[in-house]
Amino acid sequence: MSEQRPQAALPPPPEGDELPGEAGSTHDRRGLVAHALQALAAIVGREVLRFAQQKSRLVSALVRPVLWLAVFAAGLRDAVGGAVVAPYDAPVPYAVYILPGLVGMVMLFNGLQSSLSMVYDREMGLMRLLLTAPLPRWWLLFARLVATALLSLAQALAFVLVAAALGTAIPLAPLAWLHALLAAFAGALMLGAIGLLLSVHIRQLENFAGTMNFVIFPLYFLSTALYPLAKLQASGATWIWIVATANPFTHAVEWIRFALYGRDPGASPWIVLGTLAACFGLACWGYDPRRGFGALTQRGG
Amino acid sequence: MLTVRGLTQRYGSRVALAGLDLALGRGSFTALLGPNGAGKSTLFQVLAGLFAADEGEVEIAGHSLAHAPRLALAHLGIVFQAPSLDLDLSVARSLQFHCDLHGLPRDVAAARIAAGAARFGLQAELGRRARELSGGTRRKVELLRALLHRPGLLLMDEPTVGLDPQSRRDLVAFLRDEVRERGVSVLWATHLVDEAEGADRVLVLHQGRLLADGRPDAVRGALGGATLEEAFMAATRR
Numbered sequence: 001m002s003e004q005r006p007q008a009a010l011p012p013p014p015e016g017d018e019l020p021g022e023a024g025s026t027h028d029r030r031g032l033v034a035h036a037l038q039a040l041a042a043i044v045g046r047e048v049l050r051f052a053q054q055k056s057r058l059v060s061a062l063v064r065p066v067l068w069l070a071v072f073a074a075g076l077r078d079a080v081g082g083a084v085v086a087p088y089d090a091p092v093p094y095a096v097y098i099l100p101g102l103v104g105m106v107m108l109f110n111g112l113q114s115s116l117s118m119v120y121d122r123e124m125g126l127m128r129l130l131l132t133a134p135l136p137r138w139w140l141l142f143a144r145l146v147a148t149a150l151l152s153l154a155q156a157l158a159f160v161l162v163a164a165a166l167g168t169a170i171p172l173a174p175l176a177w178l179h180a181l182l183a184a185f186a187g188a189l190m191l192g193a194i195g196l197l198l199s200v201h202i203r204q205l206e207n208f209a210g211t212m213n214f215v216i217f218p219l220y221f222l223s224t225a226l227y228p229l230a231k232l233q234a235s236g237a238t239w240i241w242i243v244a245t246a247n248p249f250t251h252a253v254e255w256i257r258f259a260l261y262g263r264d265p266g267a268s269p270w271i272v273l274g275t276l277a278a279c280f281g282l283a284c285w286g287y288d289p290r291r292g293f294g295a296l297t298q299r300g301g
Numbered sequence: 302m303l304t305v306r307g308l309t310q311r312y313g314s315r316v317a318l319a320g321l322d323l324a325l326g327r328g329s330f331t332a333l334l335g336p337n338g339a340g341k342s343t344l345f346q347v348l349a350g351l352f353a354a355d356e357g358e359v360e361i362a363g364h365s366l367a368h369a370p371r372l373a374l375a376h377l378g379i380v381f382q383a384p385s386l387d388l389d390l391s392v393a394r395s396l397q398f399h400c401d402l403h404g405l406p407r408d409v410a411a412a413r414i415a416a417g418a419a420r421f422g423l424q425a426e427l428g429r430r431a432r433e434l435s436g437g438t439r440r441k442v443e444l445l446r447a448l449l450h451r452p453g454l455l456l457m458d459e460p461t462v463g464l465d466p467q468s469r470r471d472l473v474a475f476l477r478d479e480v481r482e483r484g485v486s487v488l489w490a491t492h493l494v495d496e497a498e499g500a501d502r503v504l505v506l507h508q509g510r511l512l513a514d515g516r517p518d519a520v521r522g523a524l525g526g527a528t529l530e531e532a533f534m535a536a537t538r539r
Contacts, residue, residue, distance in 0.1 A: 034404070035403075035404030038401050038404055039401055039402050039404065041401070042397075042398050042401030042402060046387070046390070046394075046398055049390070049394070050387075050389060050390075053389055124384075124385065124387075124388070125381055125383045125384060125385030126385055126386075126387055128349070128351060128379075128381055128385055129385050129399070129402075130402070131350075131351060132349050132350060132351070132374055132377070132379055133374065133402035133403065134370075134371045134372070134373075134374040134375035134402075134403060134404075135371060135402070136371065289350055289351060289352045289353045
């Protein structure tokens with residue numbers, strides 16, 4: 001029925017204008033690392049370009065936390081109740097307290113929205129293009145993750161500038177800022193990895209509303225973004241306190257908060273990095289052609 | 302260029318591919334003819350590494366898709382059945398993105414994009430966004446993109462869906478040239494018999510099995526029919 005001929009393996013395709021298989025190897029000459037970095041830059045560049053073309057995304061990314069800062073914080077000015085909570089040395093205005101939480105909110109929405117982007121790419125066939133590139137699949141997914149995290153960080157920084165312009169007190173120690181940037185980037189990676197993992201399971205764009213209700217809001221409201229853990233415990237909301245303590249978003253926010261004030265963030269970095277590793281590993285597993293991605297592709301004739 | 306051994310894929314009780322064996326040499330235009338649901342898209346998704354079949358092996362240019370996917374995929378070009386262009390990127394950016402994913406140096410990529418655009422008559426479209434292009438032009442861009450890294454094997458999954466007759470003819474003619482001049486091996490999935498008649502070789506796939514394999518006239522003779530279309534219809538109705 002079919003012709004079977006033994007074949008010698010060909011090197012990777014040529015760079016020049018030669019016929020297939022007749023020239024030297026792209027990888028031999030430039031190296032896999034250079035290829036991988038080129039693909040990373042391309043994937044990040046493409047996501048940045050797409051973001052730049054969607055100006056409403058930047059506006060909505062800023063309007064949401066600014067409204068919280070300007071309206072919610074004004075209404076709950078004394079919500080922290082004059083208590084001193086770590087890492088602050090003295091009672092702080094509520095706007096100062098929720099600033100790291102709102103930074104986290106910006107990153108949370110962008111990170112989870114990346115799952116929407118992944119599902120959109122899958123429906124548009126763009127994901128197939130990405131996943132058939134001659135690079136390790138985990139690297140291609142990691143590149144998407146880095147793109148998401150960099151966009152999250154850029155939006156978070158834009159929000160911090162707006163918050164400063166609105167008069168919110170922000171510590172300015174350079175080393176603390178560097179640490180906070182590192183914490184924010186790690187948190188953005190973690191939230192992007194959660195989005196990546198969700199994209200394995202969201203089959204259609206229409207299901208994104210469910211993601212909002214069942215993932216974003218619980219992660220946000222059951223955390224220390226809006227109120228300190230001590231307040232939850234003191235008010236007797238024990239189960240909320242337990243969930244908030246276990247919530248990785250809490251630790252992303254607390255890492256940023258403690259870093260900003262030059263304090264030891266305790267176990268928060270390890271919880272953030274651990275969650276990042278676990279979610280990214282599971283997402284790679286989900287996109288593995290031997291396991292998960294088959295369920296994501298349209299099967300037919 | 303392509304070797305498939307014992308490829309089997311089941312979806313529950315339905316068998317999409319039933320122990321498929323196949324080998325394609327270099328420089329051939331092979332039509333994979335099958336009705337809807339024959340297993341063509343499943344085969345292409347497996348060949349593209351999008352998911353692994355339950356059983357069987359695939360080698361592209363001598364590299365195992367399971368054990369050396371990076372090397373195997375480097376030799377593979379694909380035009381998917383569903384359009385896969387980023388509608389918001391310009392044609393030039395989409396093509397450059399593909400070159401970056403394949404690790405082509407920028408100067409080589411620029412030269413190939415320029416030469417390919419000239420060959421396909423797409424120079425005027427390079428700066429336009431994909432959403433501004435007609436279906437036929439988008440297909441041309443996808444084909445040009447699939448060829449930029451000089452693959453030895455080109456998979457075309459029902460690429461003429463939605464194209465007018467002239468665009469279909471142009472696409473087939475261009476690929477015939479590519480086979481002749483560059484030695485590319487083309488596997489063209491279709492359910493349109495007239496597209497298969499000009500192929501060097503025709504594979505008839507039905508219910509995950511190859512019913513016939515050979516030159517178009519030989520397949521017609523083997524399946525029994527006055528024309529290839531009659532033979533195909535009779536064989537896939539059984």
